[in-house]
Amino acid sequence: SQKIEQNSEALNIQEGKTATLTCNYTNYSPAYLQWYRQDPGRGPVFLLLIRENEKEKRKERLKVTFDTTLKQSLFHITASQPADSATYLCAPDPPNTGFQKLVFGTGTRLLVSP
C-alpha cells in the first residue's frame, strides 16, 4: 500500500536558520506533491505544489524539491521566523486521481525559537 513518511520528531531550530523537512513515499509514483501548513487547532493551509518534472519550486522563503528517483521531497524554509512554527504536511497525489484522493503524511512539527 502507499506509504508516506515524515519525521515524527519535532524539528527545533533558531530564528534565521534554514529549516529542512523531509517527505519520503513508497509504493507509488505521484505526478504531483503538495505541501500544507497546519497550526494547532486549525485546518491545513495549502503552501506549494511541485510537479514530478519540476525538480525545484520556490515561493518567497520556501523552497521545495522533488526527487522521483529517491522518492523524496524536501521542504526548506530559509531565514526562519518564530511565526513559521507549525506542523508541515506533505501530500503526494496518487496517479490518475486528479487530486481527488490526496494521501497525507503525518506531518513534522517545526519549532523556531527567537
Place this chain on the structure above:
Amino acid sequence: NAGVTQTPKFQVLKTGQSMTLQCAQDMNHNSMYWYRQDPGMGLRLIYYSASEGTTDKGEVPNGYNVSRLNKREFSLRLESAAPSQTSVYFCASSATGTDTGELFFGEGSRLTVL
C-alpha cells in the same frame, strides 16, 4: 469570506448514538471531502464528492455515510458511533481544473465517543 464552515466544532457522544457533521463552502467548488485526523496517523480520506450528486469512498469509509445535499453542502453521518471514531474531522473543498488541486479546509470538528 467564510470559505469552508463546519459544525459543530466540538461534540461528545455515547457509544451507539448517531450524529451528523455539517459542512458548507461558499467558493463554488465542485469537489468536497471528509478527512479524519488522528495522532500518528495523519489525515485519512473518509469520503469525497467530485461533483454534486456523486460520492465515493476514500480510505476509511466504514461506519460513515455522506450526503452531497447540493453544491455547497456535504454532510458526514455516524449512524452508531464507536470509540474508534473519536477523532478530529476536517471537511475540505477544491475547484476542478486548477493547476494546483489546492484543498481548502475547514477548522475541524472534534468528536469524542465515550
